[in-house]
Amino acid sequence: MASTLRDPKDLLVDRAKRQMDDFFGDSGLTTRQKLALTCRIAHDGGHDSGLAGQISARGQKPGTYYTQRLGLGFDEITEDNLLLVDEDLEVLEGEGMPNPANRFHSWIYREREDVNCIIHTHSLHTAALAMLEVPLVVSQMDTTPLYDDCAFLKEWPGVPVGNEEGEIISAALGDKRAIILAHHGQLATGATIEEACNLAMLIERAARLQLLAMAAGTIQPLDPELAREAHDWTSTDRRSKANFAYYARKALRNHPDCVNGQVAV
DSSP: OOSOTTOOHHHHHHHHHHHHHHHOOOOOOOHHHHHHHHHHHHIIIIIOBTBOOEEEEEOSSTTEEEEOBTTOOGGGOOSSSOEEEETTOOEEESSSOBOGGGHHHHHHHHHOTTOOEEEEEOOHHHHHHHHTTOOOOOOSGGGGGGTTOEEEEOSOOOSTTSHHHHHHHHHHHTTOSEEEETTTEEEEEESSHHHHHHHHHHHHHHHHHHHHHHHHSOOOOOOHHHHHHHHHHTTOHHHHHHHHHHHHHHHHHHOGGGSSSOOOO
């Protein structure tokens, strides 16, 4: 006989969180493997734009981070061809050169100690929204992890290869986890690679939903209190790990070459 049908919502939420703690832990993947998988996930999720965009994650030593080699598309990244660079974009491990636009990653990592992964892409629908100089509007349950968590940079600072762009973008991001860059694209961050990957996938879907809704009528707002509740419920570390594991399994089925040997996620 059911024993929880009269339990209050907060009790059920706590129970679900405890269950997720039990069932969804760390995958055991290395930083390189997670980053390579993220590149493939992003490619398959509509973030492909030739050689545009950078994905990075902090290295073990302060002031270092992993990123992809310029000249390779997201669908060509493996755990072996990633670069380890310092804040000056000098290569410490690997062969080739990083994208010069990675410079603003150095600025964000300096400004945000809580950020351990950055995903910047020119995904189709976020780029279309950026062309309109319109901020992201979160008005659907699935996209609530971005509620009040996506900044907007209205003034395009130009090609982001200078320190000026790093200062502008990091300041515009502020304490948010994501940002729409007008006339440019999107940027998502996370305390973990899993979190950043999930937000990058989500922001592209949110932009697509917004464009569809704008074309059909007037977007109606969410109740702020309920939206914040949903934001917090969908933004836990365990949910990030569960979502990433699903994306990673799909990526491994399509791109088993991105990691060495067999991995379990």
